[in-house]
Amino acid sequence: MVSIARTFCVSPCFVLNSEYKSRPRIRADSVGTGDSVLVSKDSVRRNGVSSVGERERIGSLVSVGNGSTSVIEDKKGEDVFEKLEVLWDDGYGNNTVKDYLDNAKDIIRPDGGPPRWFCPVDCGRPLKDSPVLFFLPGMDGLGLGLLLHHKALGKAFEVRCLHIPVSDRTPFEGLVKLIEETVRLEHVSSPKKPIYLVGDSFGGCLALAVAARNPAIDLVLVLANPATSFGRSQLQPLFPLLEALPDELHITVPYLLSFVMGDPMKMAMVGIENSLPPDVGLAQLSGNLTALLPRLSGMADIIPKDSLLWKLKLLKSAASYANSRLHAVTAEVLVLASGKDNMLPSEDEAKRLLTSLRNCKFRFFKDNGHTILLEDGVNLLTIIKGTCKYRLSRRHDFVMDFLPPSASEFKQELKKNGLFRTATSPVMFSTLEDGKIARGLAGVPNEGPVLMVGYHMLLGMELIPLVEEFLMEKNVLVRGMAHPALFTPKVESQSHEFSLVDVLKVFGATPVTASNLFKLLSTKSHILLYPGGAREALHRKGETYKLFWPDQPEFVRMAARFGATIVPFGVIGEDDMAELVVDYNDLMRIPVLNDYIRKSNQESTKLRTEMDGEIANQDFYFPGLLPKIPGRFYYMFGKPIQTKGRESMLKDKENAKELYLQIKSEVERNIAFLIRKREEDPYRSIINRTIYQATSVPTHQIPTFKP
Numbered sequence: 152m153v154s155i156a157r158t159f160c161v162s163p164c165f166v167l168n169s170e171y172k173s174r175p176r177i178r179a180d181s182v183g184t185g186d187s188v189l190v191s192k193d194s195v196r197r198n199g200v201s202s203v204g205e206r207e208r209i210g211s212l213v214s215v216g217n218g219s220t221s222v223i224e225d226k227k228g229e230d231v232f233e234k235l236e237v238l239w240d241d242g243y244g245n246n247t248v249k250d251y252l253d254n255a256k257d258i259i260r261p262d263g264g265p266p267r268w269f270c271p272v273d274c275g276r277p278l279k280d281s282p283v284l285f286f287l288p289g290m291d292g293l294g295l296g297l298l299l300h301h302k303a304l305g306k307a308f309e310v311r312c313l314h315i316p317v318s319d320r321t322p323f324e325g326l327v328k329l330i331e332e333t334v335r336l337e338h339v340s341s342p343k344k345p346i347y348l349v350g351d352s353f354g355g356c357l358a359l360a361v362a363a364r365n366p367a368i369d370l371v372l373v374l375a376n377p378a379t380s381f382g383r384s385q386l387q388p389l390f391p392l393l394e395a396l397p398d399e400l401h402i403t404v405p406y407l408l409s410f411v412m413g414d415p416m417k418m419a420m421v422g423i424e425n426s427l428p429p430d431v432g433l434a435q436l437s438g439n440l441t442a443l444l445p446r447l448s449g450m451a452d453i454i455p456k457d458s459l460l461w462k463l464k465l466l467k468s469a470a471s472y473a474n475s476r477l478h479a480v481t482a483e484v485l486v487l488a489s490g491k492d493n494m495l496p497s498e499d500e501a502k503r504l505l506t507s508l509r510n511c512k513f514r515f516f517k518d519n520g521h522t523i524l525l526e527d528g529v530n531l532l533t534i535i536k537g538t539c540k541y542r543l544s545r546r547h548d549f550v551m552d553f554l555p556p557s558a559s560e561f562k563q564e565l566k567k568n569g570l571f572r573t574a575t576s577p578v579m580f581s582t583l584e585d586g587k588i589a590r591g592l593a594g595v596p597n598e599g600p601v602l603m604v605g606y607h608m609l610l611g612m613e614l615i616p617l618v619e620e621f622l623m624e625k626n627v628l629v630r631g632m633a634h635p636a637l638f639t640p641k642v643e644s645q646s647h648e649f650s651l652v653d654v655l656k657v658f659g660a661t662p663v664t665a666s667n668l669f670k671l672l673s674t675k676s677h678i679l680l681y682p683g684g685a686r687e688a689l690h691r692k693g694e695t696y697k698l699f700w701p702d703q704p705e706f707v708r709m710a711a712r713f714g715a716t717i718v719p720f721g722v723i724g725e726d727d728m729a730e731l732v733v734d735y736n737d738l739m740r741i742p743v744l745n746d747y748i749r750k751s752n753q754e755s756t757k758l759r760t761e762m763d764g765e766i767a768n769q770d771f772y773f774p775g776l777l778p779k780i781p782g783r784f785y786y787m788f789g790k791p792i793q794t795k796g797r798e799s800m801l802k803d804k805e806n807a808k809e810l811y812l813q814i815k816s817e818v819e820r821n822i823a824f825l826i827r828k829r830e831e832d833p834y835r836s837i838i839n840r841t842i843y844q845a846t847s848v849p850t851h852q853i854p855t856f857k858p
Contacts, residue, residue: 233278233279234278235278235306235554235555236555237555237556237622237626237627237628238555238556238557238558238561238622238626239306239555239557239558240302240557240558240559241302241303241306241530241532241557241558241559241560242273242301242302242303243299243300243302243303243530243557243559244299244559245302246273246298246299246301247299248522248525248526250298251295251296251298251525254293254295254298255291255293255295258293258294258295258314259293259316259317261316261317261318262316264316265316265319265321266313266314266315266316266319266321266326266329267313267314268285268311268312268313268314268333269294269311269312269314270309270310270311270312271297271298271301271305271310271312273301273302273305274301274302274304274305274310275302275305275306276305276306277305277306277307277308277309277310278306278307280344280543281306281307281308281309281543282308282309282341282344282345282346282347282542282543283308283309283310283311283337283341283344283346283347284304284308284309284310284311284347284348284349285311285312285313285330285333285334285346285347285348285349286310286311286312286313286349286351286354287313287330287348287349287350287351287353287354287355287357287358288312288313288314288315288351288353288354289351289352289353289354289378289522290352290353290462290466292314292315292316292317292319292462293314293315294312294313294314294315295312296351296354296522296524296525297310297312297349297524297531298525299524299525300524300530300531300532303530303531303532303557304531304532306554307532307535307541307554308347311333313329313330313354317455317458318458320461322465322468323356323357323360323465323468323469323472324472326357327357327360327361327364327472330348330357330361331361331364331365334346334348334361334365334368334370335365335368338368338369343544343545344369344543344544345369345370345371345542345543345544345545346368346369346370346371347370347371347372347373348361348362348370348371348372348373349372349373349375349531350372350373350374350375350377351375351376351522351524352375352376352377352378352494352495352521353378353462353465353466353469355372355374355375355376355377355378355379355473356377356378356379356466356469356470356472356473357469357473358372358374358377359372359374359377359379359473359476359477359480359484360469360472360473360476362480362481362482362484363473363476363477363479363480364476364479366479366480366481366482369482369545370482370483371482371483371485371540371542372480372482372483372484372485373485373487373531373534373535373540374484374485374486374487374504375487375523375524376487376488376489376492376494376495376497376500376521376523377473377486377497377500377504378466378469378470378495379470379473379474379477379500379504380470380495380496380497380499380500380503381466381467381469381470381495382467382470382471383495383496383499383500384466384494384495384496477504477507477508478507480508480509481509481510482510483510483511483540484504484508484510484511484512485511485512485513485514485534485535485538485540486500486501486504486505486511486512486513486514487513487514487516487523487529487534488500488501488513488514488515488516489516489517489519489520489521489523490515490516490517490518490519491517491518491519491520492519492520492521492523493520493521494521495521497521498515501513501515501647512538512643512647513647514534514538514647514648514649514653515647515648516528516529516648516649517648530559530560530563532554532557533557533560533657534649534653536554536656536657537649537653537654537656537657538653538656539638539656541554548670549661549662549667550661550667550670550671550674551670553659553661555628555659556622556628556657556658556659560657560658561619561622564619564654564658565619568615568619571615571616572615572616572619574728574781574837575612575616575724575728575781575783575784576783576784576834576837576840576853577616577617577620577783577784577785577786578590578783578784578785578786578832578855579591579592579620579785579786579788580785580786580787580788580858581593581594581595581787581788582594582787582788582789582790582791583790584790584791586790588787588858589858590855590858591624592620592621592624592625592788594718594788594790594791595621595625595718595788595791596716596718596791597625597627598675599674599675599676599677599678599715599716600671600672600673600674600675600676600677600678600710600713600714600715600716601676601677601678601715601716601717601718601791602672602678602680602706602710602715602716602717602718603629603677603678603679603680603717603718603719603720603788604680604681604682604706604717604718604719604720604814604818605679605680605681605719605720605721605722605818605821606681606683606687606696606698606720606721606722606818606822607681607683607684607687607688608688608722608723608724608725609688609689609690609695609725609729609731609774610688610689610774611688612724612725612728612784613722613724613784613786614631614655614679616784616786617629617679617722617786618631618658618679620786621677627677628658628659628676628677629659629677629678629679630659630660630661630671630676630677630678630679631655631658631659631660631661631678631679632661632662632663632667632668632671632678632679632680632681633655633660633661633662633663634662634663634684634685634769635662635663635664636771637652637655637660637662638656638662641751641754663680663684665709668680668706668709669709672709672710672712672713672715673713680706682698682700682701682705682706682815683698683699683700684699684769685769685770685771686699686769687699689735689769689770689771689772689774690731690734691731691734691735691736692731692734692736695725695726695731696723696822696826698815698818698819700815703808704804704807704808704810704811707794707801707807707808707810707811707814708801708802708804708807710794711794711797711798711801711802711807712798714793714794714795714796714798715794715795716791716792716793716794716795717791717792717794717814718788718789718791718792719788719789719792719814719815719817719818719821720786720787720788720789720818720821721786721787721789721818721819721820721821721822721823721824721825722784722785722786722787722822722825723784723785723822723825723826723829724782724783724784724785726782727779727781727782727783727835728778728779728781728782729776729777729778729779730776730777730779731774731775731776732775732776732777733774733775734774734775735770735772735774737775738772748770748772749770751771752770752771780836780837780838781837782829782835782836782837783829783832783834783835783836783837783840783855785825785828785829785855786825787821787822787824787825788821789817789818789820789821790817792810792813792814828856828858829856831856831857832855832856833854834853834854834855840853
């Protein structure tokens, strides 16, 4: 058994984030020996520094000694968050690749130790009952590849990173064994929780190897440009070149590798605000590049010549080992593939893994390079959430596993949707308790549960402005009940880029089922429900602003059970954006095309199969539209209808149906009100709004009609 002095007092290496989780005792394991030691909590202070003596801080890391695996946990429930607030700070953009290179200078100092785990201090404290996430690094071996994502991931996961010292020569099988033992230990500790393995390039081979050897453990793999395609890599010709290269010329290799492994421009863009004027943004980009390029010389120390030769050989054996065992992988796998990966054919490899693995999906990022996790525009937690890979137990729960959108995610979407928001210039009205109509959302209750029931415009055009306005004005997230077909593998296969469907999931879209509605109401959420569903959003010619609601009061009695407030609303504006020229009926008259539509809908998820007629006909199709000079979107939220105190009365089907018809009539009345009043809006046309905006007035302050 090793001594405490050996575990904590050998030359400082890494990290323990004691805020992340604290336990009465600490287990410290070394891959170099079979020894372990148990020390008391008293030998570690609350700031994560051993009481044996102050340890040197290295960037954002704190030493815990040589070759250790350390986790700390204190009293149950202490130092953990219960939940995240809407628009929480995920810290994305605070760190850049410059921080990675600066931290690397200290981490690469040799200490003779073996591979080990560390917990980044800037991950902070996780949510209660968070799953564990193990990061498996790429060719650098540092374990700092998640530096841009530490704060965000640290809220949702207990993050532990693998560090492989520069001079370490542990073979691939040895690294697999280290990770495997740690994973099995974690599984025994929390058998009902999933375990996440994030593998970057070489780390992707490690993750697949561990998953293949442990099919009974619930693993979720996130592979960033995995090196399983190393046999087709452009690094292969480097073997003879590097062996013949004089040592004094090795300093040039990092500059060559930097352009092979990543995109310096994308790295330098991290942290630059998209809303900045072009000249200011360009100046910041120039400054970031100027600061970044000189630091690339440090990569010669991160990967010296002998280490680079070793790692290339390690990559070759890793790819061979992982590929020979793909058939045994049963874990969930998410592959992130870059379109500008100059090191590996990552896009082709992602497609190969998609067909080779049992439970795999991938997302394609066409503008990113090999080191995708260090580049701008890729928020790892956002991707995990958008692909429904974040879960706390064996099965994903759309309500209980949901993490609200962060401030950076919202800012990113505001930027993407800026043109659409300008074109539609949404105006929102709500009805106060006294019946007065006011501009804004003051009439919609701040406290849930609130069920907003309304009209679904063509293609759901109203969704994005509605969700954005609630976040901006009330800091309230509206959870939309969406058609289950959007969550099926068929939709997944239509586009492998991070799409609008993924974004909807990040912002709370949930399959419309009775159990999900029950859970949302029980968590006092603001819920968006469209009784007309797909039939309304994909209506035919001449059906604009017509409701297609079923006869049964599908939601009233459940809302009453939780005393929810029901807010009926109407929205108009689709006829000012586009004209429907080819509808479902037109397409079904075209041979071959009608067979394709019929077949694709037979394979999709069906709702209301027990009904007949138009309400049951919710076939999906894409209409032919003729764009118009944009008008304006108008929303009208009616007077809130209280169900609290009416639970017993609304248990009766007839009473529930009467309230249901009242809600439907209110929605139709709101639509009629908006159609009539928009004729009085002098700024209904985008031309008039553009002239008005020339005075630098923000879009949401452009006047409209008086209600």
